[in-house]
Amino acid sequence: MLARTVESLGIPTVTVTMMPDVAQKYRLSRIVGVEFPFGSSFGMPNDEAMQLKVARAAVQALEEAGAPGYRLDVDIEWPVPTEVAYRAWQPTEPSPIVAMMLRARRGQ
């Protein structure tokens, strides 16, 4: 939503996102997709090569996009087993909204 607001006010944007399909639903201008866990949009800590590859993809998107809805997916496989990474990014405690939803489901 911030991307749309800023772009509508005259500043070009490029969005690097783990959910490029959702970014497309929001009709963002330039989308770079990364198949990374949440909280790690530019890659693994201290992996400069990975982070630079994502940054280069963002620059490529800026160079190539000629109309809104441009999408470029970065070809990097997250180097941690999926089931481990699936849990590792999640907070140690449920967020307040998730806790509230769980309580409602249990009828509390």
Add this chain to the structure above:
Amino acid sequence: MTVDSWKFLPRMMRPTFENLPAIAEPPVWTPLSRPVHRCTIALMSSAGVYLKDSQPSFDVEREKNEPTWGDPGYRIIPSDVRQDQVACSHLHLSNAGALEDVNVVFPIRAFRKLAAEAAIGKLADEHYSFMGYQQAGCESWRTNQGPELAARLKEHAVDVLLLAPA
């Protein structure tokens, strides 16, 4: 490779996001005013990063009391930020990656390298940190912080904003 948007999303949440309709509003588009290799680029993260010795954290206590509310404010992060200055306040994901290397959410080191290669013009002097959990509709972002950020970007002669949602 086509990115699987749902790969790391909690499985029970997938239908919610996958079945989202596209928004009714038309796309927005601003072309670049100059070639990328001459652009000043600012970075924005929604990982809840802040400078622990000089900035307040995002208001997670209020969010705990009002679970449908998220702090809409933002923090200014300088381009010479050091890892030992960084803290995170975000209740919806682990902050471990950013606390080990802030470049996973603020890729300043990578963009500094791109500037040295002349792939971009330069990094802006300041960058922006938000906390990505927001009240449905993001009304405050639309009406307050978004326009404020755009004005700030123009004041600092920023040509492009790169957003990296957490």
